[in-house]
Amino acid sequence: MSRFSSKLFQIVLLMCAGLAALVTPSAGAGFIQLDGAMDVKTRFSEGCSTAQELAEEAKQKGIDVLFYNDSARNSLEYGLVPLERILKKKEERSSVLSVGANAYLSEIGDLDRHYREVLLIPGVEAMPFYFWTGGILKRDLVANNFDKRLLIYGMETAPALEQLPLLNSNFSKRMIGKYQTLFSIYGGLFLFSCVLIYKRFYRKLSMGAAAVFFLLAVNNHPFQSSPYDQYHGDQGVEPYQKMIDRVKEQGGMTFWNRLDALNGMREVGSVQLKTLPHPEDLVLSKGYDGFQAVADQPLPHVDPGQEWDQVLGGYLSGERPGAVWGIGTNDYRCAAEDGKILGMVRTVFLVREKSREGVMEALKKGRMYAVRQPDADRLSLDDFTVSDVTTGQVATLGEEISVSDFPEIRANLRSLHGEPKSATLRIVRNGAVVKEEAVNLPYEMVWRDVEVPREGPVYYRLSAWVGPTDHLVANPVFVRFVAPSAEVASLPPSGAVPPGGPKSPSMPRPPSVSMPSVPSPGMPQAGMPSAGGTAMPRQPGMPGVSIPSVPQPGMGEGYSVVTLVDSVPLKKGPGTIFPDVVRVDKGTRLEVVRKTTVRFNRKPWLVVRWEGQNAFVWEGVVQTE
Incomplete structure (x- = not known):
């Protein structure tokens, strides 16, 4: 009888364990990983391949999602002030808007319906602003900040793309309020000159004045595509903030791209293009969704305590409306150009099902990690979660969790095809490295952060690398602490700020855009x-x-x-x-x-x-x- 009771007790224990496994929430439960290649260009702009050729290549390489990012507008325009829009020279290369936004969207849409193995998502790369320095006569003309770029997704209608605030672009009614004053003044003076001509009052002089005022009115017409021009110097982050705000109004997403600006100086014909590294724009701008966190080389703005951590700290302190997410981008134009291979940099999405809607939701909520792979055997992050051991609540990439005890962090890292590798794994909490170790893959980590000050919200993010060409960056998991006796809420929507605003975290706050005074070297x-x-x-x-x-x-x-x-x-x-x-x-x-x-x-x-x-x-x- 005792043996029977013992056996029955073991069976009951096994059943309870199985039931617990079923009801305990798991961040990985129900998620599948999809490999995505972002920032890929076709013949619509600077690429060498058609959209179909790239879709076929992606299928062969096992890429699940392909994001096209042809240039929205790729042009340089230089004119003689005050008639800079009439007496001008313009150099324009192929782009989405020069070929036709309808044709671009239609072709990708048709291909997406044909290719079931690969999801094809249209986007554009926007260059909202540049400004001139130097001059033609001295042959030192430089277009500054031409390569400051934003990736845009979720704007999939031709009118939405045609009305983006870009220099040298389409006619738009959105800027009438800014330009109508000058247009009205010059237009009124033109009409007044016409009256003088009709009255035969100083007719020759009036005819000359009418011609000048007509040209000035045309030059300052109110249907401009951008509230800025390239002749009045650097406008800071404002033109890019204008683009971010416009895309957000239309329900789209924006991501800063190429912040490192490795090709800082290059030439187009007789004109030099100059763009310096600008990771500080992550701090100076707001409302964007993310940025390039993984490229062909490690990027310094994802290092602990740098710009990404400053922005995440601003979100925790309530100074920013949402978190920003890291993605991996390819800047892929042509096969083997600068050693690039399609899919060398990938963004891996955690989705419930393989669908465009699922991928776009993961992109919006930060449920992804980015990886650079030198070959097919890339690093794979099979699990990265933060949990409350008391309640069993679990959160994964881009999510937020409320805990009443010290959080437990789990990570599962391996090489995709099982090749033995040695890697370094790093955990960052609120901008500071709290755990870093050299490991042999595959590796599973279970670590409880018993040193975290449970006073304000925190986040944990993970990075891992085998070398500079084989590394991975994961998006953060957010944690807020509640009293043990308090009812632990279920996971709120990703990006939501806790009601009443969270307490200030331990890391420093990011700055406002304004610059305070700085003393000269001679000051004490x-x-x-x-x-x-x-x-x-x-x-x-x-x-x-x-x-x-x-x-x-x-x-x-x-x-x-x-x-x-x-x-x-x-x-x-x-x-x-x-x-x-x-x-x-x-x-x-x-x-x-x-x-x-x-x-x-x-x-x-x-x-x-x-x-x-x-x-x-x-x-x-x-x-x-």
């Missing part, structure tokens, strides 16, 4: 304002392994600067309202990584290296060595 050190922050330390005992840094354009051999005054603050961002990393003495030598596009008193903020990490210093308090 007490005049240098400081946000009073400090760099976020690593947890003790973590190995000091980091992704190899990538040389940035504009960084010459041996290019360094020396501080001119004592107590010069090295900042965590391009502005004095960012917290200090450290203060250095007069005569300190700093290696320059690059110049930023943020300027004060006509001098830019510089990105410099200090003890193995990036920091920012104003050019006004240093001199070239």
